Amino acid sequence: MTGETVRESSGPDDAAQATPDRPHRVMFVSVGQSPRRDLIDEMLKNLDVPIEALEIGALDGLSAQHIDALRVRPGETSIISRLADGSDIVLSKPRIGERMAEIVAAFSPKQYDLVVMLSTGLFRDFESTCPTVNAQRAIESAIISLAAHGAVVGLIQPLEQQIHELDIPALSPYRVLAAYGREGDRSLLARALMDLSGSEIIVLNSVSFTEADRETVARASGKPVVLARRIVASAIRLLLHDTRPVALPGISSEFMEKLARLTPRERQVMSLVAEGLSNKAIARQLGISPKTVEIHRSNLMGKMEVSSSSALIRLVIGAGWS
Known part of the structure; x- marks a missing residue:
């Protein structure tokens, strides 16, 4: 498979259907290019399950021209991801969503023990014959449950335009605030907290945010902070x-x-x-x-x-x- 990379994370040998010779095969599908060691290694570090981690990015194997064609256009909703050289790219959410859906649909039944969709911006279901973690569905479900319980939920988005693009129909009955902050940028995160002063719980609404970001926001706000990476893990x-x-x-x-x-x-x-x-x-x-x-x-x-x-x-x- 084009762009596929492999990395192993070991844990106790008592995990399901996994032995020292046969860890769980988990395919991580990202919006950008693989590898995403910054993201996957942090999640695997705290998992007590033996895992053979494989990766594929939706932009793997594409020419620069094809990648440019997937950039966000006026009037489209956006999603941010990372290229192999470490630079960020803002993509068309609907068009990159279609490409990711094609990748997942091509997996054979039981080809992987688990497929993990590493995006908290794609508001769609993915047809999969393998057990699948959809990061967006997981974090969205958490937000709805918190809001439905009466809490005012504050979302920190990784792109400023996403504040205005936020459209989760299931959240319409609830009070949800949104602000802009970037991974590792304490100044922007502090400014976001000012905008979210009326919230009771804060959600770092992207898998790009790290555990260090969560600790920074929790200390500065004194409020519970939900990290997308923890939800996925x-x-x-x-x-x-x-x-x-x-x-x-x-x-x-x-x-x-x-x-x-x-x-x-x-x-x-x-x-x-x-x-x-x-x-x-x-x-x-x-x-x-x-x-x-x-x-x-x-x-x-x-x-x-x-x-x-x-x-x-x-x-x-x-x-x-x-």
Whole structure:
């Protein structure tokens, strides 16, 4: 596959269907060019699951002319990503979304144990026959759950024009504020916090933001801060763990005790439920029937002691898992 790069992350040998000789094969699909060591290594660092990480970028293998043709045009919504030389590029969200959809649709069933869509700007579903983490769906679901609980949510966007392009229909009933900040730019992040002074929870709404950014914003604001990378990492962990989860630093013991009640399949369903996927979509990804998904969904809600998907997501965020 053009542009594919491979990197391994090792962890305990008790993870599902993975052995020292056969770690989980996880394909990371990014909007720009691979490799994205800055992004993927940080997520893998804290995962207690043995992973063979493969990467492909939507711009891999394209000529400079073809890449230029995918840049954002007047009237189009935008998304920012990174080229292999480290420079940023602002792309047309709808056209790069189509290219990423084509890449994912070409994967064979069970070719990878997991496919991870590394973008928090593509508001679409991707037809996949492999279990898939859609970063945008995961973070959007978290935002909706927080807002629905009555919290005023502040979003920090990586592009200034995205403040005006923000259009999440499901968020229309809630109060959501947006401001502009960039990865590693403390001055811009501080200015964003001034604009978001009325918010109760802050979401760093791009996988480009780092753990260092989260710590900076949390210290400066004194408010809970949700990091997209943590949301994605927790989804990966839930989908791949096949044994009793191990204790992790910073995660409440009460949450870990509840999580330990779940079967491996229930943890997979829990992660996809948290993305807001329907039973039918979950069934397609996991290769089981919608009725079986419904049973797993009911069982995991009972074991986690929640009555709705929104309550489940708030539990996950509140426990520090994300």
